[in-house]
Amino acid sequence: MKKIPSSEITPEHLYHQRRSFMTRLALTPAALAAVACAAPTQQTTAATPTIPPQALESRTDELGDPLTAYAAVTGYNNFYEFTTDKERVAASSASFVTSPWNVVVDGLVAKPTTFAIEDLRAIQSEERIYRLRCVEGWSMVIPWYGFPLHRLLAKVEPTSAAKYVRFETLYDPEQMPGQKEPWYTWPYAEGLRLDEAMHDLTLMVTGVYGSPLPNQNGAPLRLAVPWKYGFKSIKSIVRISLVDEQPTSLWMAAAPDEYGFYANVNPRVNHPRWSQADERRIGELGRRQTLMFNGYADEVASLYTGLDLRKFY
Numbered sequence: 001m002k003k004i005p006s007s008e009i010t011p012e013h014l015y016h017q018r019r020s021f022m023t024r025l026a027l028t029p030a031a032l033a034a035v036a037c038a039a040p041t042q043q044t045t046a047a048t049p050t051i052p053p054q055a056l057e058s059r060t061d062e063l064g065d066p067l068t069a070y071a072a073v074t075g076y077n078n079f080y081e082f083t084t085d086k087e088r089v090a091a092s093s094a095s096f097v098t099s100p101w102n103v104v105v106d107g108l109v110a111k112p113t114t115f116a117i118e119d120l121r122a123i124q125s126e127e128r129i130y131r132l133r134c135v136e137g138w139s140m141v142i143p144w145y146g147f148p149l150h151r152l153l154a155k156v157e158p159t160s161a162a163k164y165v166r167f168e169t170l171y172d173p174e175q176m177p178g179q180k181e182p183w184y185t186w187p188y189a190e191g192l193r194l195d196e197a198m199h200d201l202t203l204m205v206t207g208v209y210g211s212p213l214p215n216q217n218g219a220p221l222r223l224a225v226p227w228k229y230g231f232k233s234i235k236s237i238v239r240i241s242l243v244d245e246q247p248t249s250l251w252m253a254a255a256p257d258e259y260g261f262y263a264n265v266n267p268r269v270n271h272p273r274w275s276q277a278d279e280r281r282i283g284e285l286g287r288r289q290t291l292m293f294n295g296y297a298d299e300v301a302s303l304y305t306g307l308d309l310r311k312f313y
Contacts (some may be wrong), residue, residue, distance in 0.1 A: 056070075056143060056209055056210060057069060057070065059129070059143070060129075060141075061129045061130075061131060061141050062129070063131075063295060065131070065141050065281070066141065067129065067141050067142070067143055068140035068141050068142060068281070068282050068283055069282075069283055070209050072140065072282045072283055073140060073142055073208060073209065073217070074090060074208070074209075074214050074216060074217060075087065075090055075216075076282065077089040077090065077216045077217060078134065078230060078231070079093065079178075079216060079218070079235060080178050080181070080184070080188075081169065081176035081178045081179050081186075081188065081235075081236070082096075082176055082177065082178050082216075083177075083178055084178070089216040090214070090215075090216040092177070093215035093216050094215065095175075096175055096176070096215040096219070096236075097175065098117075098215065098219045098220040098236075099117070099220070100116065100117075101116070101117040101220050101221070101238075102114050102115065102116055102117070102238070103115045103117065103120060103221060103237060103238055103239065103240065104238065104239045104240070104241075105152065105153075105155075105156045105239075105240045105241075105242075106156075106239070106240075106241050106242075107162070107166070107241035107242035107243050108158060108159045108161045108162040108242040108243060108244060109153075109156040109157055109158050109159060109162070109242050110156070110157035110158075110159060111155070111156045111157050112156060113155065113156055115152075117206075117220045117221060120147075120152070120204070120206065120221060121206050123147045123151055123152065123204075124147060124151070125145060125146055125147045125206065125207075126145070126146075126147070127143055127144070127145050127210075128143075128144050128145075128146070128201075128203055128224070128226075129141065129142070129143045129144075130142055130144055130201075130203070130224055130226035131226060131294050131295055132224075132226070132230050132233070133229060133230065133265050133279060133290065133294045134229060134230040134231075135229045135230065135231060135259070135263075135271060135276075137274060137276075137278075137279055137280060138279060138280050138281075138282055139279045139280070139281050139282070140281070140282050141281070142208060142209075143208065143209055143210070144203055144205045144207070144208055144224050145205065145206060145207030145208065145210065146203045146204045146205040146206045146207065146224070147203070147204055147206075148200050148201075148202060148203060148204070149165075149197050149198070149202045149203065149204050149223070150197070150198045150199075150200070150202070152204060152240070153165075153197065153198065153242075156242075158194065158242045159242070161244050162194055162242035162243065162244065163193065163194055163243070163244050163245075163246075164191050164192065164193055164194060164242075164243050164244070164245065164246055164247055165191060165192050165193075165194060165197040165240060165241070165242055165243075166189060166190075166191045166239075166240070166241045166242075166243050166247040167189065167190045167191065167192075167223060167234045167237055167239070167240055168187050168188070168189050168234075168237065168238060168239040168240075168241070169187045169188035169189070169234055169235060169236050169237060169238065170187065170236050170237075170238045171186055171187035173186075183254065184250055184253075184254055185250055185253045185254070186250075188234060188235075188250045189234075189247060189248070189249055189250055190223070190231075190232055190233075190234040190247070190249045190250070191243075191246065191247030191248075191249055191261065192225065192232075193303075194242070195303060196225070196303060199299075199300065199303070201225070201226055201227065201296060201299055201300065202223070202224075202225050203223070203224040203225075203226075204221060204222075204223060204224075204237075205218065205221070205222045205223065205224050206220065206221060217235070218233075218234075218235025218236055219235075219236065220236070221236070221237045222234065222235040222236065222237060223235075223237065226294055226296055227264060227265060227293040227294045227296040227297075227299075227300045228262070228263045228264055228265060228294070229263045229264075229265055231251055231259065231263065232249075232263045246261055247261075249261065257272060258271060258272050258273075260312065260313040261312070262304075262309075262312050262313060263313070264293060264304070264309060264313075265290065265291070265292070265293055265294035266292060266293075266309055266313070267289070267290040267291070267292060268292075268309075268310075269309065269310055269313050276290055277289070277290055278290055
């Protein structure tokens, strides 16, 4: 596999070139209404009730930060399987077929199972408002809807040999034209340590803003790990495998000097090409200080006791 050059990886300055556009997108009522009124790509289920986004946007997360506007959450996305242009992912993924959809859970488990997406949506779900911090320097506050991953893993009973969880995205270059790009080791793969995967904050997401998950946000099933950089939260998952060796993710394979396995949000460990000490919240002017573990240190810091977070980045 040829190592991807740094020039092919989305740099921070591309975000700043779109600053004025995203500010208008997040704050303009007409833009919000246009996206909010668009027909969802999936049928609504009881597990993901449809609620008008405007009825939810006035809420805040546990730090008192307001939710990012629905138009921005669904209109500015990283999803390289479709395109590297964040503002075109929604259009590029509009015809993506997410039904029928099955998710295989296998590997070092007592009860390997293939789940239909309808079965997963039936798992007791809840809303979680999480901050999403992307490695490029921007962030959002998003009301996800889904269930803790440990509820799914309990159904397959990991064995004592399982140490990691590997996730895999659908591979379908005809539907996902970005997968024809030769720089990457498709399909997209990610991984967590088993204790990270079992943490209550680790969420399998089926909806956002009270509605079914749009294609551009990773329909029909994605991961949300709020204390890690956004690239860890893999989208459109078709396989979850319990393994005994640390998985190699797509970004680790593409640029191992820039993207490590842990990817914990850490303002003291910079990306090789830019600082991670501050970030820009979509819809806000100026920048804000990046919080250790993205603000979830009280909940997750104990997972890394004794671990050198500069070496294991």
